[in-house]
Amino acid sequence: MKEGPDIAQIGALIGDPARANMLAALTGGRALTATELAGVGGITLQTASTHLAKLEAGGLLAQRKQGRHRYFTLADEAAARLIESMMGFAAGRGHLRHRPGPKEPALRKARICYDHLAGDYGVRMLDSLISSGSIDAVGDGLALTEKGESDLKCIGVDVGALRSSRRPLCRSCLDWSERRAHLAGSLGKALLASFLDKGWARRATESRSILFSPEGDRQFLKLFPLETN
Amino acid sequence: MKEGPDIAQIGALIGDPARANMLAALTGGRALTATELAGVGGITLQTASTHLAKLEAGGLLAQRKQGRHRYFTLADEAAARLIESMMGFAAGRGHLRHRPGPKEPALRKARICYDHLAGDYGVRMLDSLISSGSIDAVGDGLALTEKGESDLKCIGVDVGALRSSRRPLCRSCLDWSERRAHLAGSLGKALLASFLDKGWARRATESRSILFSPEGDRQFLKLFPLETN
DNA sequence: GCGATGCTTCGGTTACGATCGAAGTATGAA
DNA sequence: TTCATACTTCGATCGTAACCGAAGCATCGC
Incomplete structure (x- = not known):
C-alpha cells in the first residue's frame, strides 16, 4: 500500500463546504476577488484568505494580482474538469x-x-x-x-x-x-x-x-x- | 449561490486518508472485506466499519454480504472513474x-x-x-x-x-x-x-x-x- | 447447544482544522 | 503624508469527526 497518488489531499481540499462553494462559484469562469469569494463561502475575509492559500498550494486555483485586488480563477482546464466531474x-x-x-x-x-x-x-x-x-x-x-x-x-x-x-x-x-x-x-x-x-x-x-x-x-x-x- | 450539486460531501468522504486508502485499494477491482480494508487504511475494524458505512451512504461503495463476510467494491464504473480522475x-x-x-x-x-x-x-x-x-x-x-x-x-x-x-x-x-x-x-x-x-x-x-x-x-x-x- | 470469527454499535477521548478578532503589510487615493 | 481599501498573519477558541476499547449481533463450524 501507500503507492500511487494521494487523493486524500485534494479530497480534503474540496471537502470543506466553504471551499467547495468557492470552487463552484469559480466554475462560472469569472475571476473573483478574495472578498467576493469570502461572500460566496459565507465566511470572513481572514478565513477565506487561508482557504484560498490552501487551494492554491493544492494546485486547484491560480491567482493574479491586479492593483490591490487579488483575482482567483480555477488553475486550469484540468482543475475545472475535476470540479465538473465531481x-x-x-x-x-x-x-x-x-x-x-x-x-x-x-x-x-x-x-x-x-x-x-x-x-x-x-x-x-x-x-x-x-x-x-x-x-x-x-x-x-x-x-x-x-x-x-x-x-x-x-x-x-x-x-x-x-x-x-x-x-x-x-x-x-x-x-x-x-x-x-x-x-x-x-x-x-x-x-x-x-x-x-x-x-x-x-x-x-x-x-x-x-x-x-x-x-x-x-x-x-x-x-x-x-x-x- | 447554494445552487447545484454538493461537491463538499463527496470531497469530504474522499478527503480522509483512511477512506482514501480504502478507495484506492478498491480501484484494484477486487472485492475486499471490511477487515482487509481496515488493514489498508491502517485503522481498527471498528473505525473501518463506520468509514465504510459512510462511503456506502455516499454512493461510492457497494457491499455484498456473503456468509459472515461483507465484501466491498466501488459502487459502479462512475465511482471508479471519479477516483481514477482524482x-x-x-x-x-x-x-x-x-x-x-x-x-x-x-x-x-x-x-x-x-x-x-x-x-x-x-x-x-x-x-x-x-x-x-x-x-x-x-x-x-x-x-x-x-x-x-x-x-x-x-x-x-x-x-x-x-x-x-x-x-x-x-x-x-x-x-x-x-x-x-x-x-x-x-x-x-x-x-x-x-x-x-x-x-x-x-x-x-x-x-x-x-x-x-x-x-x-x-x-x-x-x-x-x-x-x- | 458452544465457541470462534466477522462485523456493528456505543461511549468517551483526543486532535485537527475551521473560524474569527486583532494586528500587520501592501497598494492606491487624496 | 495620511487615510482607506484589500488582503495576510497571528493567536486563541471551539466543534466536529476520527479513533479505539468494550460490548452487542450475526453467522459459521462443531
Missing part, C-alpha cells in the same frame, strides 16, 4: 445543496460551465449538432465533421484558428442538471462566445445563468432544432 | 503518497486499473492499437475500427458480445504513472481478461501489479509493437 457524480447520487425542485429555472435552462454553454440549451445544442451531422459521436468521444466545419463558418466561428490551440476542439462534459452530455472544449467556448457577441444572450451578474433575449432565443432555437423522430 | 489530477500536481522515485517498478510497468490494464504496458497497448489502425483516436474519444474488430477476433476477443452491454466499448483513462491515456471500457476489460486467461500474466496477491510471465511478456510485446518513426 458535480456530475454528486448530482447523480442526489447530493444537492438545496431542496430539490425547480428552484432556479433559469439556471437549468442555460448557464455557463467554466467557459461553455450548459443546461437544457447546452444539451440541445449538442444533440442538434450531432443529428445534423456536424459532430460525430464516435466511440466515447466527439469529433467535428467537414460539414460541421463549413456550417460553423456560416455562423461566424473560425474553426481553423481554434485548431492551432493545444486544447481539444470538442470535449463532452456531463451536465449535472440534465444528466446528459453537452459540448465543451475550445469549440464549445467559441460557440458561447459568439452567442454573447451577437447579443443573443448575456451573462447574469450574480449567478451562472445565461440570459437569452427574446430574439436570441428565437435564433438559437432555429439554429439548433430538435430531432423530431 | 488520481490523475493528484499525480499531475505531484501529490504522491510516497517519496518519488522508482519505488514500485512492477506497478509502473503493469497494473490493474479497476478492471483493465494500466501502467507502461497499458499505454503501450493503446498506442500500438492506434498506430496499427485498430482504434481510431478521433476527436477526444476512442473508437474501434472494422480492422480492429477482425484483428481482435484473431486474439480471441469477441467484440460482438461486448457491444450488447450498455457499457461503452472504448474509453480512454488517464494513467497516473505515465501521464498518458490507456484503454478502458469493456474492450479494455476484455483484453486484460484474455491475457490472464491465456496465462500470459497473473494478478499479484497483495498489490495492484499485473505480473507477466517471460513467455507472456514476449507475446505481449510482439502483439503490440511500438511505432518506430
Whole structure:
C-alpha cells in the first residue's frame, strides 16, 4: 500500500463546504476577488484568505494580482474538469445543496460551465449538432465533421484558428442538471462566445445563468432544432 | 449561490486518508472485506466499519454480504472513474503518497486499473492499437475500427458480445504513472481478461501489479509493437 | 447447544482544522 | 503624508469527526 497518488489531499481540499462553494462559484469562469469569494463561502475575509492559500498550494486555483485586488480563477482546464466531474457524480447520487425542485429555472435552462454553454440549451445544442451531422459521436468521444466545419463558418466561428490551440476542439462534459452530455472544449467556448457577441444572450451578474433575449432565443432555437423522430 | 450539486460531501468522504486508502485499494477491482480494508487504511475494524458505512451512504461503495463476510467494491464504473480522475489530477500536481522515485517498478510497468490494464504496458497497448489502425483516436474519444474488430477476433476477443452491454466499448483513462491515456471500457476489460486467461500474466496477491510471465511478456510485446518513426 | 470469527454499535477521548478578532503589510487615493 | 481599501498573519477558541476499547449481533463450524 501507500503507492500511487494521494487523493486524500485534494479530497480534503474540496471537502470543506466553504471551499467547495468557492470552487463552484469559480466554475462560472469569472475571476473573483478574495472578498467576493469570502461572500460566496459565507465566511470572513481572514478565513477565506487561508482557504484560498490552501487551494492554491493544492494546485486547484491560480491567482493574479491586479492593483490591490487579488483575482482567483480555477488553475486550469484540468482543475475545472475535476470540479465538473465531481458535480456530475454528486448530482447523480442526489447530493444537492438545496431542496430539490425547480428552484432556479433559469439556471437549468442555460448557464455557463467554466467557459461553455450548459443546461437544457447546452444539451440541445449538442444533440442538434450531432443529428445534423456536424459532430460525430464516435466511440466515447466527439469529433467535428467537414460539414460541421463549413456550417460553423456560416455562423461566424473560425474553426481553423481554434485548431492551432493545444486544447481539444470538442470535449463532452456531463451536465449535472440534465444528466446528459453537452459540448465543451475550445469549440464549445467559441460557440458561447459568439452567442454573447451577437447579443443573443448575456451573462447574469450574480449567478451562472445565461440570459437569452427574446430574439436570441428565437435564433438559437432555429439554429439548433430538435430531432423530431 | 447554494445552487447545484454538493461537491463538499463527496470531497469530504474522499478527503480522509483512511477512506482514501480504502478507495484506492478498491480501484484494484477486487472485492475486499471490511477487515482487509481496515488493514489498508491502517485503522481498527471498528473505525473501518463506520468509514465504510459512510462511503456506502455516499454512493461510492457497494457491499455484498456473503456468509459472515461483507465484501466491498466501488459502487459502479462512475465511482471508479471519479477516483481514477482524482488520481490523475493528484499525480499531475505531484501529490504522491510516497517519496518519488522508482519505488514500485512492477506497478509502473503493469497494473490493474479497476478492471483493465494500466501502467507502461497499458499505454503501450493503446498506442500500438492506434498506430496499427485498430482504434481510431478521433476527436477526444476512442473508437474501434472494422480492422480492429477482425484483428481482435484473431486474439480471441469477441467484440460482438461486448457491444450488447450498455457499457461503452472504448474509453480512454488517464494513467497516473505515465501521464498518458490507456484503454478502458469493456474492450479494455476484455483484453486484460484474455491475457490472464491465456496465462500470459497473473494478478499479484497483495498489490495492484499485473505480473507477466517471460513467455507472456514476449507475446505481449510482439502483439503490440511500438511505432518506430 | 458452544465457541470462534466477522462485523456493528456505543461511549468517551483526543486532535485537527475551521473560524474569527486583532494586528500587520501592501497598494492606491487624496 | 495620511487615510482607506484589500488582503495576510497571528493567536486563541471551539466543534466536529476520527479513533479505539468494550460490548452487542450475526453467522459459521462443531
